[in-house]
Amino acid sequence: MVVNKAEAVIGRVVLVLVLILTLLPLAGMLSGALQPADRIPDGFSWPSDPQWGNFAVAFRTAHVWQLLGSSTLIILGVVPLSLLLSTLAGYALGNLRIRGGGFVFALLLLGLTIPFEAIIIPIYYEITAMGLLNTQWAIILPLIGLYMPFSILWMRAHFAGVPTELSEAARIDGAGIFQEIRRIQLPLAMPALSALAILLFLWTWNQFLLPLVLVDDPDKRTMAGALGAFQGQYLNQLPLLFAGALIIMLPTIVIYAVFQRQFIKALLQGAVKG
Amino acid sequence: MIDDVRGRELPKPAAVAPDRPEGPHAAGVGGSARRSGRPTARGEARRRLAIGWLFVLPALAFFCAFVIYPLITAVRYSLYHWNGIGAATWAGIDNYVRVFTEPELLISIVNALILIVFFTVIPVAGGLALATLIRTMRPGPFATMARTVLFLPQIIPLVAAGIAWSWMYAQTGTINTILDAVGLGFLSRSWLAGFGTALPAVGLIGSWVLTGLCTILLLTGIGKIDASLYEAARLDGAGWWREFVTVTLPGLRREIAVLVTITVIAALSSFDIIYTTTKGGPGTSTLVPGISIFRLAFTQSEVGLASAFGIVLLALVLLAVLPIQLLARERD
Numbered sequence: 291m292v293v294n295k296a297e298a299v300i301g302r303v304v305l306v307l308v309l310i311l312t313l314l315p316l317a318g319m320l321s322g323a324l325q326p327a328d329r330i331p332d333g334f335s336w337p338s339d340p341q342w343g344n345f346a347v348a349f350r351t352a353h354v355w356q357l358l359g360s361s362t363l364i365i366l367g368v369v370p371l372s373l374l375l376s377t378l379a380g381y382a383l384g385n386l387r388i389r390g391g392g393f394v395f396a397l398l399l400l401g402l403t404i405p406f407e408a409i410i411i412p413i414y415y416e417i418t419a420m421g422l423l424n425t426q427w428a429i430i431l432p433l434i435g436l437y438m439p440f441s442i443l444w445m446r447a448h449f450a451g452v453p454t455e456l457s458e459a460a461r462i463d464g465a466g467i468f469q470e471i472r473r474i475q476l477p478l479a480m481p482a483l484s485a486l487a488i489l490l491f492l493w494t495w496n497q498f499l500l501p502l503v504l505v506d507d508p509d510k511r512t513m514a515g516a517l518g519a520f521q522g523q524y525l526n527q528l529p530l531l532f533a534g535a536l537i538i539m540l541p542t543i544v545i546y547a548v549f550q551r552q553f554i555k556a557l558l559q560g561a562v563k564g
Numbered sequence: 565m566i567d568d569v570r571g572r573e574l575p576k577p578a579a580v581a582p583d584r585p586e587g588p589h590a591a592g593v594g595g596s597a598r599r600s601g602r603p604t605a606r607g608e609a610r611r612r613l614a615i616g617w618l619f620v621l622p623a624l625a626f627f628c629a630f631v632i633y634p635l636i637t638a639v640r641y642s643l644y645h646w647n648g649i650g651a652a653t654w655a656g657i658d659n660y661v662r663v664f665t666e667p668e669l670l671i672s673i674v675n676a677l678i679l680i681v682f683f684t685v686i687p688v689a690g691g692l693a694l695a696t697l698i699r700t701m702r703p704g705p706f707a708t709m710a711r712t713v714l715f716l717p718q719i720i721p722l723v724a725a726g727i728a729w730s731w732m733y734a735q736t737g738t739i740n741t742i743l744d745a746v747g748l749g750f751l752s753r754s755w756l757a758g759f760g761t762a763l764p765a766v767g768l769i770g771s772w773v774l775t776g777l778c779t780i781l782l783l784t785g786i787g788k789i790d791a792s793l794y795e796a797a798r799l800d801g802a803g804w805w806r807e808f809v810t811v812t813l814p815g816l817r818r819e820i821a822v823l824v825t826i827t828v829i830a831a832l833s834s835f836d837i838i839y840t841t842t843k844g845g846p847g848t849s850t851l852v853p854g855i856s857i858f859r860l861a862f863t864q865s866e867v868g869l870a871s872a873f874g875i876v877l878l879a880l881v882l883l884a885v886l887p888i889q890l891l892a893r894e895r896d
Contacts, residue, residue: 296752296807297697297700297804298700298701298864300697301694301697301700302698302701304693304694304697304698305694305697305701305710307613308694308714308775308779309710309713309714310771312713312714312716312717312772312776313716314729314732314738315728315729315732315738315772316716316720316728317726317730318728318732318737318738318753319727319731321738322731331731331734331736332736333738333741334737334738334739334741334742335741362802375622375623375626375791376623378619378620378622379619379620379623379624381619382615382616382619382620383616383620386612386613386615386616386619388613388616388617388620389613390617391616391620393839394620397627397632398627401627401631401632403829403878403881403882403885404631404635404878404881405832405833405854405874405877405881406833407833407835407853407854407857407858407874407877408633408635408638408857408874408875408877408878409631409634409637409874410857410858410861410874411638411641411857411861411867411870411871411874412623412633412634412635412637412638412641412871413634414861414862415629415637415648416633416634416637416768425861429621431626431629432629432630433624434626434630435627435628435629435630435631436630436631438623438626438627438630438631439627439631440621441623441699442627442779454713459819467612467615473733482810489703495721496721496722496723497722497834498722498723498836498839498855499835499836499858502839503858510766512723514723514724514836516719517721517723517724517727517838518723518840521720521727521840528627528731530840531727532727532728532731535723535724535728536726538721538724539720539721539724542719542720543716543719543720546712546716546719550579550708550711550712550715553715553719554711554712554715554780556778557715557718557777558781561777561781561822561823561826562781562819563821
C-alpha cells in the first residue's frame, strides 16, 4: 500500500496526544489519591511524600470486601441466568424461526431503545410491591429483564448465522432438539456466549442508576453504585474518594488488561449489534 | 441424503388429517416416519413450534416483567397527578403539557440536545480523523497498547469517570495546574461551577468516554475497505481529502450509522456522569432529562410528571434513532 510519510508521522503524533489525554484524568486521580487525606489535594503533581496508606484506609472505610461480595453475588445472579434464557430464546427465534417470532423480534427492538430512566419509576414501585427493596434481588431481577432484549437479539443473530443444514443433519442422525443444542449448537455458540458474558459482566459491575434508586445500603450495591454513595461521604477527604474509586476500578481494569483482546472484540461487536 | 429424506416426508402433510396430526389416523399414515422412529413432518413442525415457544417464554417473562409492564405502567402513571403515596387524580395530558411548558424541564431537553455535540459529533468526527490518520499503522506492541488505552474509558464505570473529571476541573485540579504551568493561569477557574463552562465541561467527559470506541470501530471498518480502492485513488492523483471523501467515508457508512445511533442515545439518556459531577447545577445549566426524572420522582414526589417526562424521553430517543436506522438500511 502507498503510505504517505508525512501523514504517518502526523498520525503517530496525534495518536500519542490522544493517548495522553485518555490517561490524564486517571493519572490526575492517582496523584490526588496519594496526597494527605485530611487536606484538599493541591494540583497535579507527584506528591513528595506519597500516602499509599490512603488506599488501605479507603479499602477499610469503603467496606471493599463486602462490596466485592455484593457485586459478585449480583453478577452471579444476572450473568448465568441471562445467558441461559437468552440462548434458549435466541435459538428459538434464530434457528427454529417459530411462528410469531417476528412480533417478538419487533418488541425486543423497541426494548433495546428504552432508556432505563424512562421506566425506573414503575420498577421502583414494582420492586417495593414485591418486598425486595434494599436487597440484591432488587438489582438482579430488573437487570436480567433490562438486558434481555440485547441478550436475546445477540444470541438470535448468532443462531441465525448457523447454517440450517447443520440442524437438519443432526435431526436426520436421530438427535432430538436437546441433543442437537448440547452437542452441536452450544459448542458453536461459545464465542458468542463468552462475548455476551463479558458485556453483561461489565454492564452489571458498572451499573449505577438501579442500585442508586433501589438499594439504600451501599454495601448491598454494585461497585459503581457504591461509589456514588462514597462521594457524599468523602466530601472533605477527596484523596480517600480517589483512592476508593481507583480500588473499585482495579478488578475490572486487571481483568481487562489480561483479556483486552476479548474485551475489545466483545465491545466492538456489542456496539454493532446494539 | 437430505433430499432423499425430504422427498419421503414432505408430501405427507397433505395426506395427514390437518387438525389431528397426533391422532391415530396420522400415526397410521405416517408409515415410513414410524419406521424410522420420527413423527410426521407436520407433527414435527408443531412440536418444534411448541418447544420454540417454551424456549422463548422464560426470557420473555423477564422482559415483560421488567420492561414492557413498567413501560405500560409509566404511561398509566403519566396520566395522573400522584405524589407516590396518596390518592392519584386523573390528569389527562396535563403532565405532558407541563414537560413542554415548565422552563426547567424544557431546559433539560435543550441541554440533552446540546450534549449531542459532545457525545456524538466530537467523538465521531474525532474518531474519523484519528482512524484515517493511523489506518496504515502496522500491528505491533505499540498498536496493541494504543487500542488498549483508547478503550479504557469504556471499561471503567461512568461514575469513576465523573469523579476523575471532577478533579480535572476543580479549582486546584489538573487542568488549572497545567494552565498555570504554561503561563495561562489567568484562564483557570472552577470549570464545573461556572454557568457558561459547566455544560461543555460535562459534555467533554462524554467525548472522552466515547472517542476511543468510535476510533477503534471506524479503524476496523477502514480495515475492511478494499485496499485497491485507495491505490486507485492515489493513482488518480487524489489528495488525502479527496481520498477521504470518495473512499473512506462511503466505506464507513454502516459504522457511522451505528456510532451515531449509540452515541445519540448516550447523549439523550445521560445520567451517571452528570449525577456525579454537577447534579444538574449550577442552577439549571447542566440539567438533563435523566436528572430531572430522578429528582421529580424521588425527591419532589411528582411521580406523574416524572413518568410523563420518561415517556417523552423515550419518544425523543425513538425520534432520533429511527431516521438514522431507516437511512442506513435503505442504502444498504
